[in-house]
Amino acid sequence: TNIRRGRIFRTTGVCAILLLFIYAIHSYSRSNGNVDSYEKLIVNEPPSKYKFHKDIYPTLQTELGNFEPRFKNIVKGPGEEGLPYHMPQDRANDIAESESEYGMNIAASNDIAMNRSIPDTRLDECKYWHYPEELPSTSVIIVFHNEGFSVLMRTVHTVIDRSPPNILKEVVMVDDFSDKDDLKENLDNYVKRWKGKVRIIRNNERQGLIRTRSRGALEATGEVIVFLDAHCEVNINWLPPLLAPIYRDYKIMTVPVIDGIDHKTFEYRPVYSHGINYRGIFEWGMLYKENEVPDREASLHKHKSEPYKSPTHAGGLFAINRNYFLEIGAYDPGLLVWGGENFELSFKIWQCGGSIEWVPCSRVGHVYRAFMPYSFGNLAKNRKGSLITINYKRVIETWFDEEHKEFFYTREPMARFLDMGDISEQVALRDKLNCKSFGWYMENVAYDVYDKFPKLPKNIHWGMVKNKAIGLCLDTMGKAAPSYIGVQSCHGAGNNQLFRLNEAGQLGVGERCLEADTDSLKQTICRLGTVDGPWRYDKEHNHLIHRLHSYCLTLQPNSRTLGLAPCDPNNTYQQWSITQKNPK
Numbered sequence: 001t002n003i004r005r006g007r008i009f010r011t012t013g014v015c016a017i018l019l020l021f022i023y024a025i026h027s028y029s030r031s032n033g034n035v036d037s038y039e040k041l042i043v044n045e046p047p048s049k050y051k052f053h054k055d056i057y058p059t060l061q062t063e064l065g066n067f068e069p070r071f072k073n074i075v076k077g078p079g080e081e082g083l084p085y086h087m088p089q090d091r092a093n094d095i096a097e098s099e100s101e102y103g104m105n106i107a108a109s110n111d112i113a114m115n116r117s118i119p120d121t122r123l124d125e126c127k128y129w130h131y132p133e134e135l136p137s138t139s140v141i142i143v144f145h146n147e148g149f150s151v152l153m154r155t156v157h158t159v160i161d162r163s164p165p166n167i168l169k170e171v172v173m174v175d176d177f178s179d180k181d182d183l184k185e186n187l188d189n190y191v192k193r194w195k196g197k198v199r200i201i202r203n204n205e206r207q208g209l210i211r212t213r214s215r216g217a218l219e220a221t222g223e224v225i226v227f228l229d230a231h232c233e234v235n236i237n238w239l240p241p242l243l244a245p246i247y248r249d250y251k252i253m254t255v256p257v258i259d260g261i262d263h264k265t266f267e268y269r270p271v272y273s274h275g276i277n278y279r280g281i282f283e284w285g286m287l288y289k290e291n292e293v294p295d296r297e298a299s300l301h302k303h304k305s306e307p308y309k310s311p312t313h314a315g316g317l318f319a320i321n322r323n324y325f326l327e328i329g330a331y332d333p334g335l336l337v338w339g340g341e342n343f344e345l346s347f348k349i350w351q352c353g354g355s356i357e358w359v360p361c362s363r364v365g366h367v368y369r370a371f372m373p374y375s376f377g378n379l380a381k382n383r384k385g386s387l388i389t390i391n392y393k394r395v396i397e398t399w400f401d402e403e404h405k406e407f408f409y410t411r412e413p414m415a416r417f418l419d420m421g422d423i424s425e426q427v428a429l430r431d432k433l434n435c436k437s438f439g440w441y442m443e444n445v446a447y448d449v450y451d452k453f454p455k456l457p458k459n460i461h462w463g464m465v466k467n468k469a470i471g472l473c474l475d476t477m478g479k480a481a482p483s484y485i486g487v488q489s490c491h492g493a494g495n496n497q498l499f500r501l502n503e504a505g506q507l508g509v510g511e512r513c514l515e516a517d518t519d520s521l522k523q524t525i526c527r528l529g530t531v532d533g534p535w536r537y538d539k540e541h542n543h544l545i546h547r548l549h550s551y552c553l554t555l556q557p558n559s560r561t562l563g564l565a566p567c568d569p570n571n572t573y574q575q576w577s578i579t580q581k582n583p584k
């Protein structure tokens with residue numbers, strides 16, 4: 001759950017570097033009542049087998065866009081207009097039950113219409129873009145494992161209702177070995193209403209979402225594939241803006257802006273304040289982050305409603321040319337269940353000649369759950385250490401250079417010892433596709449990562465921090481920052497007890513920093529853009545010394561609370577060892 005909590009994290013701040021890059025913008029003829037258009041010069045010529053329309057751009061006009069719906073029904077009911085649905089008190093049991101089973105309030109979802117209205121969260125300008133009429137045929141792929149039926153089907157309903165029927169070729173639902181009864185014949189029967197337009201494919205063993213998506217891509221028949229999580233609601237006119245960039249250049253992968261749907265009330269909320277654009281980045285432990293689009297990118301665009309380039313994406317929702325996705329190897333099949341595949345695909349696309357664009361005029365709601373309601377099943381067996389960290393390791397070992405790999409291992413010291421399996425096929429693919437270096441990617445695409453997450457100084461010590469007097473170890477007590485650090489019996493498993501002290505004096509745990517006072521030791525959110533800190537380890541006396549009065553970290557014998565006190569070489573409550581057993 002720590003990982004999930006840490007996923008979305010927005011940072012503001014503006015990058016002062018001005019543009020001068022590879023994209024030339026040329027002005028466009030304004031006949032046909034066009035007010036404006038977005039366009040880039042395309043440099044690469046496509047292989048002939050791809051349809052490619054490099055001269056066809058969307059145009060911003062004074063009339064309502066060609067794919068915009070003209071009517072809107074007003075209906076009253078629970079959750080309509082995306083308003084929060086508060087269930088009556090006497091349903092408290094249903095709510096508690098569905099939240100523990102699904103991580104979301106399925107009982108509430110069951111009362112809400114499949115085709116409820118949701119607010120149009122786009123910039124007003126989005127209604128006036130006109131898109132090419134001949135957009136590529138599209139398969140929407142929804143992979144699922146034990147999802148709540150009504151939430152799953154609302155995803156499908158909104159796709160069918162809000163996509164142009166001649167463009168939406170099919171919805172491919174891939175069941176990743178669910179065992180809930182209502183997802184069996186009941187589901188087969190339900191989709192009959194769409195007369196074959198919605199297909200169900202089932203895995204005969206659990207594969208995890210990553211491999212299941214690759215399977216969906218193989219089975220799909222559309223020219224473009226769009227992946228959605230199984231708890232989404234697509235918003236008004238979401239599809240054409242995603243397809244237009246791919247129609248122009250098949251190596252562009254596009255990503256909608258993901259609004260939030262509350263897992264308790266199903267309230268639909270815009271993710272960003274109006275008119276502010278964000279893009280996907282990461283910190284060195286490979287937690288996904290979002291950052292306000294830096295000037296260097298924003299200044300390439302005349303309109304805030306235009307697609308813009310992004311280093312990466314959250315993972316679940318995106319559109320890509322199917323052949324292109326398969327040609328770059330789909331996902332690394334060695335990535336198991338959950339996590340890291342968003343980076344694998346992003347690094348691969350960017351480094352091997354493609355690009356990623358976020359599309360502000362395409363909005364899709366996603367239910368953010370309170371916790372992950374499923375286990376990793378047999379796929380996690382025989383795997384020591386965290387499976388997600390193993391995924392990250394495969395990705396960084398394939399795509400990073402030596403310098404940046406070190407940052408990952410500095411932030412995740414145990415990862416060095418994890419068995420990531422064989423990556424030779426991934427490396428061979430990278431070579432075959434003639435991909436550029438990670439340094440190139442950092443300089444030209446992900447340059448704003450360094451503003452928030454600078455290069456990491458090396459660790460001088462890392463591991464469990466054990467008190468000499470009582471033999472207990474510092475522990476985050478499983479709480480999220482900001483929170484007090486406590487002591488617990490030493491377990492050697494890392495996680496909440498894995499601390500690291502770097503050359504620049506930062507004492508950290510996970511992505512958090514330790515701050516101290518005379519009567520407290522806390523984990524806090526590290527000040528963005530900094531990697532230093534007030535700590536030093538005195539090996540001779542086993543003291544952890546803080547810059548504040550040069551006091552020592554001290555455990556209070558009775559209360560077992562922590563804080564700073566004047567150093568005393570005879571006080572064993574001030575003596576700490578920082579070591580780690582070989583995690584193998």
Ligand code: LR7
Pocket residue numbers: 007008142143144145146147176207208209210212228229230231258314315316317337338339340341342366372374
């Ligand atoms: O074993 C599994 N098999 C599956 O088919 C586990 C899950 N799944 C399905 C599941 O039913 C769902 O439809 O896979 C889909 C994604 O799983 P989630 O919803 O549990 O993932 P998430 O929303 O917690 O996590 C995000 O990161 C994942 C990393 O692997 C995936 O990329 C998810 O798609 C991704 N979700 C988003 O990007 C939505 C935006 C929110 C964020 C962050």
Ligand code: MN
Pocket residue numbers: 229230231316366367
């Ligand atoms: Mn999800």
